[in-house]
Amino acid sequence: MDAPHPNGFHSGSRLERVLRAGHFAVTAELGPPQNADPQVIRQKAHLLAGVVDAANITDNQTAIVRMSSVSAGAIALQEGIEPVMQITCRDRNRLAMQSDLLGAYALGLRNVLCLTGDHQSFGNHPTAKNVHDLDSLQLIQMVVGMRDNKTFQCGDPIKGLEPRFFVGAAANPFGDPFEWRPLRLAKKVKAGANFIQTQLIYNVPRFAEFMDKVRQLGVHREVYLLAGVGPLKSPGMAKYMRDEVPGLDVPNEFVDRMTAAADGIDKEDKKGRSAAWKKEGIQIAIELIQQMRQIEGVAGIHLMAIEWEEAVRPIIDGAGLLPRPEPEPVAAAAPQLQRDADTA
């Protein structure tokens, strides 16, 4: 499976080059709007420019209809943000996914994150039919096959330029069964994943336990793992994530810290309390990044400041991760790709 392009890179994306150069990578999330306004993407992109190596463009996140990740990714690219196009198995079959991959590559997108997708019952179209023609492992195989074997999923050759993506997958260290999670990660790497972004991590000791197992399997040497970090905005959000969100493990310590952050501030001073909570949330995120950076096998972080893109810069700055590195360009990439196009 692992047959890099003759230029030495799978896709040559900025994210791939940052990771290959051994830098501690930073990605964030850019949620497309629930409307057709490109300005929303541009504004969010400006908040992330120069702060992250790439930004994930979510694909109908939590099963709520949003601008497509292909088009939002293309707009982000125009604004100087390298997108990681998320693609879920919930809404499209293998034909639609492959045509989107061809189109996304043609528009300049170079990273893909392959996901199962939240169940549609969480979103705003709970009566929809779900697809799940492929699962996330099979999706990884398909994207890698298009790149390394130059074939469509059916086995037909791609005549002409093949889409060459740096292929990512997700891992939830706190999903059940806990003992199976490192093995499932290994399975995704076996399918061909080049990088992994994890679910939000608050319980660092438990995550370290997960990483012990990942290292025992040797998987950390075959894949770049970016640990998921998310700033808490309020004690209410911390409690909600602790109690209500499947697959999240939020220790009480953080709920208590968030609550204590507004101690002594008048209950009527809502602005003051909110500012104190946000400050503490940013501080906790910085500490989490510093702790996770110490864990062997963690190659970077994936910051999910959902609808709070303003928090990204202070967190990345506070964690000592600015300025972002400028990785070497792909020397042979341009002529190589040109040659491929010529022989097509």
Add this chain to the structure above:
Amino acid sequence: MIIAEQKPFDEIKGLIAGADNVLVVGCGTCVTVCFAGGEKEAGILATSLRMATKIDGAPQAVTHTTVQRQCEWEFVDPLAAQIEQADVVLSLGCGIGVQALAERFPKAIVVPGLNTSFLGQPTEQGVWEERCAACGSCVLGLTGGICPIARCAKQLLNGPCGGSQNGNCEIGHDTPCAWQLIYDRLQAQGRLHLLMDIQPAKDWSTSRDGGPRRITREDLRLTAEISE
């Protein structure tokens, strides 16, 4: 077996509205066993409809009968005379029974009294659960005898997804995660290695995606089919 449940009473009333003579046809097989459309349910429904339509001031004559299997010609053929008398036939068979009556008696107006729900089994008194999606290509040999196509909300062949928590699916606390069940079973049997193989993309052409399905067994046919 096929599991079904009766449609809401008002919906049934709507389906037979305006008919002077209604024949309720129960079925003695699957829907009898799941207490949805057997002889007893056909009788109760017919009585209820007679009473309700009388109270509404537009009484309808509702009679009932039950056949052993609504999905086989030999059992439905004897209904010809009764169906002839009815303005509307209310089938309490599964979707197959409804269609068998409609096909055999094309002049009759046949309406469904049940919603056909799934292929499953009773897991305790009064509880039925889905077990098979009839995908046409059985994977149970790889999954410890637990079907991820019918029982995983996302039909994953390489599960579980990240939403599995405390043994439950992300869609609800009363839905067991099929992949947790598969994991537990294979672990108990010392066969977890089966899960390390990546199951390739499924061939859905044997499922509904390939169009309506048909099985022909030449060894069982009584006459050779005339070729088209």
